[in-house]
Amino acid sequence: MALSARELWRILEPVHGMIYFVPEAQERFAALGLDRMAGYFASRAAALxxxxGEVVVATFYNFNPVIVHAAVPAAWSVTTPAALVEARYEAVGAALRRGLGELADDVSELAGLVRGAAERACEVPQGRPLFAAHAALAWxxxxxxxxxxxxTLLREFRGDGHVAALLLEGLSGIEALVVHxxxxxxxxxxxxxxxxxxxxEWADAVEGLRSRGVLDAEGGLSEAGLAVRARVEGLTDSAAEVAYAGLGEGExxxxxxxxxxxxxxxxxSGMLPFAKR
Structure with missing residues (x-):
């Protein structure tokens, strides 16, 4: 049985996700005048x-709007989206070379497979704003x-599809976190x-989901809640599969x-603080 879109995305996600934690990123964003939180929101939104702030709240979906508005649009008064895109790439290169060592010198074959999947995703950007913005950046x-x-493109492609699935299930950003x-x-x-x-705010969301029958009395997922989560994850997986459809089982x-x-x-290397080593 061919590996699924979820498995392919998850197996490589640490290579993308490290950018949100590594000191190389914090140092470069600080040099542009941004603290850690502002650097996160502004660098990920820079492609847009x-x-x-409203656009970031909408596209990032599960963050408290208060902390988003504290970072954006104030970040644009001290730096530019173009400068952040460049700084992000610089941080990526430095961090991955540090963490991967000699492995960083032999990624061309995998890069080709990933690029092929990402370019197939670029053929269907409709309804995926955060993905589409990143897809417009030069390779x-x-x-x-x-x-x-x-x-990154495959991650944002999947993420935008996930947001659509959450909306269909009537889950707000904080409710999606509680279910997770x-x-x-x-x-x-x-x-x-x-x-x-x-x-x-978290307690209110828990109580709201309990009243809807999504959570049980102990705060775990009820039978209905398990079904909700299964539908969300199933829709997310299904929407992401188009990106990998061109890859055969061997690929x-x-x-x-x-x-x-x-x-x-x-x-x-410790680049992901919450990952099990």
């Missing part, structure tokens, strides 16, 4: 241009940056703090074979 020349940019926490995959405290929600297996050592190296 100097957008309002880097360095194979290592091609790999990262391609995975109730699945047991990530702690509620980690999700609440990282997205800027207060304990009171998917090769994708995983090449990607696994890179992701393991990123995790082993």
């Amino acid at each position: 241009g100097p957008v309002s 880097p020349e360095d194979p290592l940056l091609v790999l990262w940019h391609g995975q 926490a109730a699945s047991g995959e990530v702690s509620a405290e980690a999700l609440r703090r990282s997205r800027g929600w207060s304990e009171a 998917r297996e090769r994708f995983v074979e090449l990607a696994r050592p890179l992701s393991r190296a990123v995790v082993a």
Whole structure:
């Protein structure tokens, strides 16, 4: 059975995700006048241009609007989207070379597979604003940056589809986080703090989902809640599959074979603070 879009995305996600935690990014964003939180929001939104906080709230979906508005549009008064895009690529190259060591010198084959999938996604950008903005950026020349940019496109492509699935299920940003926490995959405290929600706001969301029958009395997923989560994840997976549709079973297996050592190296290097080593 061919590997799914979820498996292909997840196996390489550490290579993308490290950019949100590595010091190379914080240093470059600080040099542009941004603190850690502003650097995160502005650098990820930079492909959209100097957008309002409302646009970031809408496209990032599960962050507390208060912390978004504290960062954007104020960031555009001290730097530009173009400068942030450049700084992000510089940080990616430096961080991955540090974390991957010699593995960073031999990524051309995987970069080609990832780019092929990302370019297929670029054929269907409709309804995916954050993805479409990143897809409009020029492809880097360095194979290592091609790999990262391609995975970034695939990640935002999947993310935009996930937002659509959440909307169809009537889950707000904070409710989506509560459901995720109730699945047991990530702690509620980690999700609440990282997205800027207060304990009171989280408790209100829990109570609202309990009243709708999504959570049980103990705060876990009810039978109905399990069905909701299954529908959301199923729709997300289905919407993402088009990007990988051109990869045959052998290519998917090769994708995983090449990607696994890179992701393991990123995790082993400590670049992802919440990942198991």
